Amino acid sequence: MKKKPSARRPITSTAEFARYVGLARTTVSRVLNRQPGLKSNTIERVQRAMDETGFTPNAYAVHLKGKSTSTIGICMEDLLTPTAVKKLSALQRLLRSRHYTSLIEVLEPGQSQRLVRHFLSMRVEGIVFIGHFPPEELAQRIAELNGHGTPHVVIDHVGIPNAHSVTLDRAGGMVDVVNHLVARGHRSFGLLGISAWLHGKLGRMHGIIQALAAHRLPFAQCTRSLDHLHKRENDFEFGRTLAASFATLKDRPTAYLALNDAIAIGTMHGLQAAGLDIPGEAAVTGFNNQEICAMTRPTLTSVDQQIEETIRVGAEVLLGQIGQPPRSKPILRTIEPKLVIRQSSDFQLG
Amino acid sequence: MKKKPSARRPITSTAEFARYVGLARTTVSRVLNRQPGLKSNTIERVQRAMDETGFTPNAYAVHLKGKSTSTIGICMEDLLTPTAVKKLSALQRLLRSRHYTSLIEVLEPGQSQRLVRHFLSMRVEGIVFIGHFPPEELAQRIAELNGHGTPHVVIDHVGIPNAHSVTLDRAGGMVDVVNHLVARGHRSFGLLGISAWLHGKLGRMHGIIQALAAHRLPFAQCTRSLDHLHKRENDFEFGRTLAASFATLKDRPTAYLALNDAIAIGTMHGLQAAGLDIPGEAAVTGFNNQEICAMTRPTLTSVDQQIEETIRVGAEVLLGQIGQPPRSKPILRTIEPKLVIRQSSDFQLG
């Protein structure tokens, strides 16, 4: 005999609930808000009634009354790339531990204004942007938020004027990669999906150039890119076809630096399909250090994004703005990535 | 010279905003709610002022006034497994297209009551559960929701009494797998992480038994499991160590059926490390058909979960309850998965 929780219309206001308990509405309200000066007997009565009826105060009325919403808006580029989702997951967990609720929305192109308005109408106390967005659009939103004095932080998206941001030092990561490969005897490098225009000083290309220069290796002769030959999708298939093209070259590079892990894995497939041994005849490196890197044959050397650290700092930047006067200078924080060496590059040439 | 959007304190009420525009509050309200009988000139003035000030009506006050919240609560087991996130992504997109906002929360064990209360206090119009939860806990929440008459749907989690649910027919998927492997000449099967108690009639084991029986193959002699030898984590490493153990067997199976893709990939690694050719000497199949299946060597045969379809049906079940009288019988819908044959099993045994 289970106690049926009264399949009746649920109680929707403290007034109604107070009648059910047999107390005054104000008394119930004081119990719910843990005010002092109440008999423990009364408190228990209310508790019991809440369990019986499942009554919950209307959050809309509570916050209307002026209580802060403790809500953070999170704007995502999408929910399909593993790294984006990992960031989201880490961020939500962290916010929850600080007693913030998160409002998660995926931004469809051109809808950013509508989305930010939605967040503002929900009176969020701050907004986080995760992923890559059309820069002009994002810049406009940031300008609006600065106008309102709404706290915000942009994760890993450089070049937005006046935006508070946390960015991964991809250049630093590539410096580590190049140093590692040079130490293993490599002198010629294939670049897969890596272009100069991305991320400026913090971009991958900048790091590669810097590191090669430090080893007195001439960039133009040491590196080769075939990106223009194939449809650029930054995915597995892109890497595979690129590798097939590289394999036909007479003096092909001995090391391959990919924009991300999917391209790197595609590259390994392509090279292996052409009969090349990895890492014996060609080294391959990825970027992002997804779980998948440990599941390939050979396992893939990659650069870890330090997601936890990025999010930790991002939350710090965001929450630090709440309740403070708006800053005149944007906050810019940089995260150092970490090279994880695995089989795909761990072979001494010569 | 950019127009600075007035770094002043933002406007927070229609009254204040109406003073800014030079109209009556009620007139502004009628513009915002698209009521008829307004000069287009007036509408434009309000529009322009909204762009200038970025004013947004307080959602808490709007919904307090009785307007429905158009919000759906989504309760996730976690945000780290790719399939869970894919479901979330598909669901949120679908809900958005129907003009619902989603409230996404990750359930920490033991916090389900608090979480559901949070949803209810936000006056959601329905709740979706995605992932695997402690069954008793979930059952209790469902009972409460039924008590309130709050619409809900449980995605892919069988055995919750009185829950409206959408479930993948894993048994059917395994029937397809077994039929495929038998057609390729296999007669002995290694089971990796697959147990009988999961999901009952819709569970994998049930399908395997059924399919073998149809081929007049005696289950006990045809199948083998070594799950008890290793720490069960349902991940890559579990598969790898299992495979290592299988490799030492004298009369080892020729086909390996894994609970999921990660175990299957681990299994391939383990078998390959022992010198076995896949699919020449051993066939391997996964479950879930994640992207990664196309990136392994050899590519992995797997069973596709039909996530889009699952979510479509789930949303249909949920939204169908809104505004309707509560049902006495729970809705149970089943989704048929789809076998995707790739290299790892596509070999005709001699």
Place this chain on the structure above:
DNA sequence: GACACGTGAGGACACGTGTCCGCGTCAAGT
């Protein structure tokens, strides 16, 4: 018996919005 004290009742107000209603204003049509 007077008093203080602890506890709860009940009234009042504010929060921002949507909506209804009566009233003014202004221009166009008769």
Place this chain on the structure above:
DNA sequence: ACTTGACGCGGACACGTGTCCTCACGTGTC
């Protein structure tokens, strides 16, 4: 000049809550 709409104004109320206030009741103390 008068009527008729069209349009906007401003007052009023309700939504559910938190908080403050005053008042009443009961118990224990001096």
